[in-house]
Amino acid sequence: MGTEGGNVRVVGGRYRLEARIGRGGMGVVWRASDTLLARQVAVKELGVDETLSEDEARQQRERMLREARAVARLRHPNIIVVHDVVLHDEHPCIVMELIGGGSLADRTARDGPVDAVEAARIGLALLAALRVAHAAGVLHRDLKPANVLLEPGTGRVVLTDFGIAQVEGATTLTETGGFVGSPEYTAPERMAGDRAGAGADLWSLGALLCAALSGESPFRRDSLGGILHAVVYEEVRPPAEAAPLLPVIRGLLEREPARRMGLDEAERLLLAYLATGTTPRPALSRMPYAPIRREVPGLRGRRISTRVLLVAAALVAALAGAALAVALLLAHRDDNAPSGPTSSAPGVSRTATASPSPTPTVTVTRQETRTPTAPPGYRTVADRKGFSLAVPEGFTRSLDGPRVLYTSPGRTFRIGIKLSAVPAGGPGAAQRRAAADGPRTNPGYRDGKVTDTSHDGHDAALWEFTWNGFSAAEGARHTLDLCWREGRRMYDVWVSGPVGRIDQARAYFDAAVDTFAPSATE
Structure with a gap:
């Protein structure tokens, strides 16, 4: 267990928290010192729903720890390294490598959108990360520019914040039934409340590539209702800056999961663009993405149903929470x-x-x-x-x-x-x-x-x-x-x-x- 002395907090008996460096929907991230190995690390404290009963809270903590440990088993240069998972003051904590520099969101805000070559490079790195995660049965579910770190000096692209990830066959790192994720980057099947497979992460990648190239998601609107309508119903309009990678982006932003471009095909097209400066047309026979579990019926052309409206109401209610x-x-x-x-x-x-x-x-x-x-x-x-x-x-x-x-x-x-x-x-x-x-x-x-x-x-x-x-x-x-x-x-x-x-x-x-x-x- 952790101890506290003055303004210093020690988690897991060895990780001394020094300064908060970020916060997400699932918790707070700290820069910390590993006093045992004398190295800098990042520690993410996951929040536990304080409204749950003692037994429900215990089950939620156990589920969080179990799934965090599953994520910790992922090993790939483009996935954040998880060093340890501990429990401190009844709050699960994930101890990760500390990446210097900022996120893709920070970079575009500071320097403006990236060019197509850099976007393709980032996209390939994230596809490699998702390949490993999906093979292990782990869905990220919150792929967005703020969760993509860019290591200075090396150019390494690192996918982080698996705090709301879902492990195949398990509930999520949040309470059952709660919506998690960033609506502008969330696949329509998840917005509609349907069960989503690995293809939902690929939809998010398509929106992320648009944001990297233009500075914002194509589904950004002034209100949550507007975002929901744009994701589920409106015609998808990638920005003009997406033209060099348009075949990939259009394939990833296919509303019907069964028709959405798969990981292999997206990787093939991005590699071709980097090699030739031109993105070839997709091979339709290679488009579908093999899901971890069944994919849901498509949403193309569907009017916003009562179920979708109920999901929207739930999201709005959540925003009031x-x-x-x-x-x-x-x-x-x-x-x-x-x-x-x-x-x-x-x-x-x-x-x-x-x-x-x-x-x-x-x-x-x-x-x-x-x-x-x-x-x-x-x-x-x-x-x-x-x-x-x-x-x-x-x-x-x-x-x-x-x-x-x-x-x-x-x-x-x-x-x-x-x-x-x-x-x-x-x-x-x-x-x-x-x-x-x-x-x-x-x-x-x-x-x-x-x-x-x-x-x-x-x-x-x-x-x-x-x-x-x-x-x-x-x-x-x-x-x-x-x-x-x-x-x-x-x-x-x-x-x-x-x-x-x-x-x-x-x-x-x-x-x-x-x-x-x-x-x-x-």
Whole structure:
């Protein structure tokens, strides 16, 4: 079992947690030191549903450990190495190799989309990883750019985060019946609630290749309902940038699993492209992908059925719950918005509780002491206004009245900070006043939501909304805004970014809130 001393936590008797480096739907990832072998590792703590009975929770932990150990048996250069699986404070922990550098999502956000040659190289590496996983009966089920690591120096492509993987014949690493995964990259058969085979991972690969080439999934929409409709029903329209690899992408994004391009054929076409610069036409006789289990009937041309609508309702309900609510709660508020609370940071675990009022209450319990340590690709700034926080490399500082702004080149992403006296009614009242004034301060203001929460033990409120941006050229934007009270001060941190790049805005928001610290004189 792990021990705790001061701010240091030791998991499994040997893994000393040093800094949180990520968070996903299934848990928190830490950079840690293996004190026995004197090496750096990554430790992922998997969350256990606290609402389960003692017996149900025990069964869930056992299932998580059993399936995590099955994933640990996978061995391939393009699959993250799992060193150990332990139980700490009743939470399963997966100990993995630590990969320097960032993810494919980080790379495209920082440097823009990759070219077709690089996309083909990444695609081949992921196909090799899936071949090994599927042969062992393991489905990944959350293949997306954020789960693809790119090792600096070597160019190695590493598939990570098997935290929601499914082992053949077993339930998932989450509770039975719960939806897991990222809707923009989720196969239509899974969206429809049908049983999905290994071909679902290949659909996700097709969407991932589109995102690598263009910067976003072809199924990205402004709402969960819009994403569901796009995945299950709308005509699939790969971006123009996908043209060099279009035969592969169209084959992988075939809605009917039985007609979807198989792993062998996708690999053949990508190899041919790298060798000749041209992607040959698919061999139709080689298209079907042999499933781990039966594939479900196709969805091509099917109207959205009652079952699909029920799945959509379940997804929306899930988003109101603890796990997926976090994703919505991480939308920040715009730089032109009045001060108010925003969502909690990556080092915070959030648990939503049902509330009869229009505004739900979220209880936030911080799992570690805030630290200004900047994650890779960020730098810590000590601002003369009386605070420090981590901002991405290349962001520049400016002032907008009492607000401090750190903006990316071209002002695509904006991080805003405001310090003020505590207003009447505290964070919640301040955010609601700002939301009520939203149509005046933010052109095209819509989908506004204020959620009472807490941050580092302090009263807080999160405001999230979409708006049209300051000009037609700028386009629609999404804002996440967290405001909290510490002593006699109100701290407000927000991030805004393009609607089509909400995930990246959330990542910047997480880092800003997680590393924010008032100056000692504050």
